[in-house]
Amino acid sequence: MEKDTGLLLYRNMLLIRMSEERLAQSRQAGLVHGACHTYVGEEAVATGVCAHLNQDDMVFSTHRGHGHALAKGVSPFEVMAELYGRETGCSHGRGGSMHLFKPEVGLMGTSGIVGPCILQAAGAGYTFKLLGKPNVAVAFFGDGASNNGAFHEGVNLAAIYKLPVLFVCENNLYATEVPSSYSSGNPDIYQRAIGYGIPGVKVDGNDAWEMFLAAGEAVRRARAGEGPTLIEAKTYRTRAHSEGMRDVGYRTQEEVESWKARDPIKMLRDRLLRDHTADEDDIDNVHNEVTARVTDDHQRAADSPWPKGSDALSHVYFEGA
Ligand SMILES: Cc1ncc(C[n+]2csc(CCOP(=O)(O)OP(=O)(O)O)c2C)c(N)n1
Numbered sequence: 001m002e003k004d005t006g007l008l009l010y011r012n013m014l015l016i017r018m019s020e021e022r023l024a025q026s027r028q029a030g031l032v033h034g035a036c037h038t039y040v041g042e043e044a045v046a047t048g049v050c051a052h053l054n055q056d057d058m059v060f061s062t063h064r065g066h067g068h069a070l071a072k073g074v075s076p077f078e079v080m081a082e083l084y085g086r087e088t089g090c091s092h093g094r095g096g097s098m099h100l101f102k103p104e105v106g107l108m109g110t111s112g113i114v115g116p117c118i119l120q121a122a123g124a125g126y127t128f129k130l131l132g133k134p135n136v137a138v139a140f141f142g143d144g145a146s147n148n149g150a151f152h153e154g155v156n157l158a159a160i161y162k163l164p165v166l167f168v169c170e171n172n173l174y175a176t177e178v179p180s181s182y183s184s185g186n187p188d189i190y191q192r193a194i195g196y197g198i199p200g201v202k203v204d205g206n207d208a209w210e211m212f213l214a215a216g217e218a219v220r221r222a223r224a225g226e227g228p229t230l231i232e233a234k235t236y237r238t239r240a241h242s243e244g245m246r247d248v249g250y251r252t253q254e255e256v257e258s259w260k261a262r263d264p265i266k267m268l269r270d271r272l273l274r275d276h277t278a279d280e281d282d283i284d285n286v287h288n289e290v291t292a293r294v295t296d297d298h299q300r301a302a303d304s305p306w307p308k309g310s311d312a313l314s315h316v317y318f319e320g321a
């Protein structure tokens, strides 16, 4: 692992973690309007994938999308201001957590509807292919979404046309409170790739380096015209399904603790130090930089103006040419 790559992955995971811990506090303080599904514990997935993408590559995301947005290059300030309902948010405070958009960096939207991101990524891949563009589209989605009809339609379409798409299933073992072992005939979702004639890869979704390597190969394939890949990232959310929801009765404390012991940020830190890729000072520097950034971005977001009532009808329909 190159030092620069290792520290970039570490930095981006920490940026997501600290931003969301700040958002969770802000929600308790009444600053967040609407739902807030955090990605805490799953940061390695978006970080490892998005490290290979440029601004013209497109990401289609879910209800649990803060990490995808941040990894794709939306700033903590724009994400926080959006959840705080401010004009400076990436959707001008109109959308909140599940309507984060920034097409300029390829973040094509988080969404409260479970499943369609799979179809949208296939559609974007089709566009790239028709226009002869060298870009890739990525759908991030959960184990729950993989049981939605959109999964079959989107993956099959991408397979037959060899579209440049990554289907990244974040299997965190539950859809809200329903275990995937209950709702899936075969909870090893990567094995479904066989049915579509495309590669299916199982990855430790808490291992940023493994995610980076698997995504690198899938992006290479996509850009080379070899078609889509289904990546199943085995991971876990360590906070409640959504902030403020109860988190008891469907999983055990022991299970949560066993996954916290495999925290993706801690795992990468241990690897960086063990392999002498980076030292404690390097890691402290990243912590200091990210802490200062998130603190400052939160304050600027909280101090930002509300949208004006007179602007309520702007940004509702596309007005550009
Ligand atoms: C089409 C649709 N069906 C149901 C819901 C209600 N719902 C919201 S989140 C969720 C669970 C999704 O589980 P998964 O895809 O595994 O994502 P996770 O929350 O675990 O990240 C469901 C069923 C929805 N938002 N949209």
Ligand SMILES: [Mg+2]
Pocket (backbone or CB within 6 Å): 142, 143, 144, 170, 171, 172, 173, 174, 175, 176
């Ligand atoms: Mg899930």
